[in-house]
Amino acid sequence: MESLLSVKDVEKVYDNGTRALKGVSFELKEGEFAVIIGRSGAGKSTLLRCINRLISQSRGSIVFKGIKTEKASKNELRKIRREIGMIFQHYNLIDRLTVIQNVLHGRLGYMSNFHGIFDLYNRCDRRNALRILERVGMEKETLKRADQLSGGQKQRVGISRAMAQNPSLMLADEPIASLDPVSSGVVMDSLHNICKEDGISAIVSLHQVDFAIKYASRIIGIRDGLIVYDGDPKDLTESAIKEIYKKSPDDRMENKDENDEEKAIAV
Amino acid sequence: MQFTYIPLKKEKSLYTWTGVFLVLFTAIITGYVTQFDIREAVIVLPGILDFILVDFLPPALKAVPDFMTSLLDTLCMAIISTTTGAVISMFFALLCATPTTPNSIVKLVIRGFASCLRNIPGLAWAIIFVPAFGIGKTVGLLALTLGSLGSMIRFFTETIEEVDPGGIEAVRSVGGSYWQVLKSGVLPQCFPGIISWALYNLELNIRASTIIGMVGGGGIGFFIQFNIKLFRYEYATMAIIAVAVLVLLTESISKKIRERIM
Ligand SMILES: Nc1ncnc2c1ncn2[C@@H]1O[C@H](COP(=O)(O)OP(=O)(O)O)[C@@H](O)[C@H]1O
Numbered sequence: 097m098e099s100l101l102s103v104k105d106v107e108k109v110y111d112n113g114t115r116a117l118k119g120v121s122f123e124l125k126e127g128e129f130a131v132i133i134g135r136s137g138a139g140k141s142t143l144l145r146c147i148n149r150l151i152s153q154s155r156g157s158i159v160f161k162g163i164k165t166e167k168a169s170k171n172e173l174r175k176i177r178r179e180i181g182m183i184f185q186h187y188n189l190i191d192r193l194t195v196i197q198n199v200l201h202g203r204l205g206y207m208s209n210f211h212g213i214f215d216l217y218n219r220c221d222r223r224n225a226l227r228i229l230e231r232v233g234m235e236k237e238t239l240k241r242a243d244q245l246s247g248g249q250k251q252r253v254g255i256s257r258a259m260a261q262n263p264s265l266m267l268a269d270e271p272i273a274s275l276d277p278v279s280s281g282v283v284m285d286s287l288h289n290i291c292k293e294d295g296i297s298a299i300v301s302l303h304q305v306d307f308a309i310k311y312a313s314r315i316i317g318i319r320d321g322l323i324v325y326d327g328d329p330k331d332l333t334e335s336a337i338k339e340i341y342k343k344s345p346d347d348r349m350e351n352k353d354e355n356d357e358e359k360a361i362a363v
Numbered sequence: 364m365q366f367t368y369i370p371l372k373k374e375k376s377l378y379t380w381t382g383v384f385l386v387l388f389t390a391i392i393t394g395y396v397t398q399f400d401i402r403e404a405v406i407v408l409p410g411i412l413d414f415i416l417v418d419f420l421p422p423a424l425k426a427v428p429d430f431m432t433s434l435l436d437t438l439c440m441a442i443i444s445t446t447t448g449a450v451i452s453m454f455f456a457l458l459c460a461t462p463t464t465p466n467s468i469v470k471l472v473i474r475g476f477a478s479c480l481r482n483i484p485g486l487a488w489a490i491i492f493v494p495a496f497g498i499g500k501t502v503g504l505l506a507l508t509l510g511s512l513g514s515m516i517r518f519f520t521e522t523i524e525e526v527d528p529g530g531i532e533a534v535r536s537v538g539g540s541y542w543q544v545l546k547s548g549v550l551p552q553c554f555p556g557i558i559s560w561a562l563y564n565l566e567l568n569i570r571a572s573t574i575i576g577m578v579g580g581g582g583i584g585f586f587i588q589f590n591i592k593l594f595r596y597e598y599a600t601m602a603i604i605a606v607a608v609l610v611l612l613t614e615s616i617s618k619k620i621r622e623r624i625m
C-alpha cells in the first residue's frame with residue numbers, strides 16, 4: 097500500500113523560541129488508525145496542526161497524497177485541507193449556529209466564496225449532512241443550537257462536520273480530553289467505526305493510554321518533540337509507556353505535568 | 364461570629380467618615396480656588412426654582428403637533444447615522460481586529476485613526492460643519508455619524524477580538540477561504556455583540572442629536588433652542604419631555620432586541 101501521508105524531519109520552533117518538534121518523521125498508510133500519546137507539551141497538537149498547515153513547520157517536509165503541503169499555493173492548500181478532517185478538544189463549534197449549520201461548514205472547502213457566503217449548500221450536501229448526523233446518533237438534535245448540547249454530543253457534531261468534508265485523513269487533537277468516561281467511549285466508538293467503515297485513515301492524539309491501546313492500529317509515542325515509540329499497540333510494554341511519559345530533565349512546569357503522568361500510568 | 368462582626372462595622376463607619384471628610388475637604392478647597400461662594404448659590408437658588416417652576420411649567424401640550432416632525436427628524440438622524448456608522452465601523456473593525464486583519468500595518472493605521480476620531484465629539488463636528496453646510500439635518504447627520512465612528516470601531520474591534528478562536532480555526536481547517544472564515548466563523552460569533560453595541564450607540568445618538576440640534580444640526584434640538592430664544596419655555600419643556608420619552612422607548616426596545624438575539 098502506498099503511503100497517504102509522509103512526514104519527514106519536521107521541526108517546529110515557535111516565535112518565542114520554543115522548539116516543539118525536533119525532527120519528526122513517519123509515514124501513514126491508508127486505513128491506519130494511529131494514536132499519538134505523550135505528556136502535555138510533548139508536541140502532539142503542534143504535529144497535528146502542521147499536517148493541515150494550521151501552522152507551518154520551520155523545517156522538514158509534509159507530503160499529503162503526493163503533494164508537498166509547504167509548497168502549496170493558497171488554492172492548493174484549500175484543496176488539501178478540505179480532504180483532511182479535524183476534530184478538536186474543545187469541539188470548536190460555532191455556538192450560536194444549529195447542529196446542521198455546523199455540520200454543513202464541512203462543505204465550505206468545496207464551495208466558491210459566493211456560495212459559501214450565502215449558505216448555498218446543494219441538495220446532495222444537505223442530504224449527506226443529515227445522513228452523517230444519523231450515523232453518529234444525533235439526528236434528533238439537528239436543529240438545536242450547538243450551545244445546548246452536552247460535551248459528548250458536541251464532539252459528535254465535530255465528527256460530523258469533519259465527515260461532511262468527505263475526508264481521506266482524519267486528525268483528532270485530544271477529542272475526548274474534556275469528556276467523562278462514558279461519553280468518551282461513545283465518541284471514540286463513533287469516530288473509530290466511521291473511520292473503519294469508510295476507510296478513512298486517522299491520527300488521533302489521546303491522553304489515556306488505555307483508550308489508545310483499545311482503538312489504535314498503531315501507536316506513536318512523542319516525548320519532547322521527538323518520536324520515541326512507533327509501533328503496534330501489542331508491543332507497547334509498561335517500560336515503553338514509562339519511557340514515553342518520562343519527565344524530561346529540563347522540564348520546568350513540573351506541577352502542571354504531575355497529573356498527566358498519573359493519568360497515563362493508570363492503564 | 365460577633366467577634367468578626369463588630370470590628371467590620373467599625374471599619375465600615377471609619378470608611379464612611381473618611382469619605383465624607385474627603386468630599387467636604389475637596390469641596391472647600393475647590394470652592395476657594397475657583398472663588399465659588401456657596402452662599403451665593405443658596406441665595407440665587409429660589410430664583411432658579413422660581414424660573415423653572417413658573418416659566419418652564421406647565422409644559423405646553425399644544426406644542427406637540429409643532430415639533431412632531433422635528434422629533435421624527437431627530438429619530439431618523441439617530442437611526443441613519445447609527446446604521447451608516449455601524450456599517451463603516453464594521454468595515455474598519457474587520458480590518459484592524461487581530462483575528463481578521465490583513466496585516467499589522469493596516470491594523471496600526473486604523474487604530475490610530477479611530478483613536479483620533481474618538482477624541483473629537485459629535486458636537487465639535489457639528490460646530491465645524493455648520494459654516495460649511497448651514498443649519499440643518501445634513502450637519503446633524505454628518506456630525507452624528509462621524510461622532511459615532513471612533514467608539515464604534517473600538518467596540519466592534521474588541522467584540523471581534525473576543526470571538527472564540529476555535530471556531531475560526533475550525534472553518535480554516537475545513538478549507539474555508541478568508542471570506543468564508545469571516546462569514547461562517549467570525550460573524551455568527553460576534554453578531555450579538557455588534558448589534559448590542561450598535562443599539563447602545565443608537566441610544567447615545569438620540570441624546571446627542573438633541574444637543575447637536577441646538578448648535579445647528581436640525582431636529583428637535585433646534586426646536587428647543589429656537590423656542591428658548593423666543594422665551595416660549597413651556598414649548599421647550601414639552602419638547603424635552605418628548606425627547607425623554609423617546610429615549611426611554613428606545614432603551615426598552617433595544618433591551619428587548621438584545622435579549623432576543625443572544
Ligand atoms: N503558539 C505557541 N507559541 C509558543 N509555544 C507554543 C505554542 N503552542 C505550543 N507551544 C509550546 O510547544 C510545546 C508543545 O506544545 P503542544 O504541541 O501543544 O503539546 P501537546 O499538544 O503535546 O500538549 C509546548 O512546550 C508548548 O508550550
Ligand SMILES: [Mg+2]
Pocket residue numbers: 137140141142269270
Ligand atoms: Mg495539545
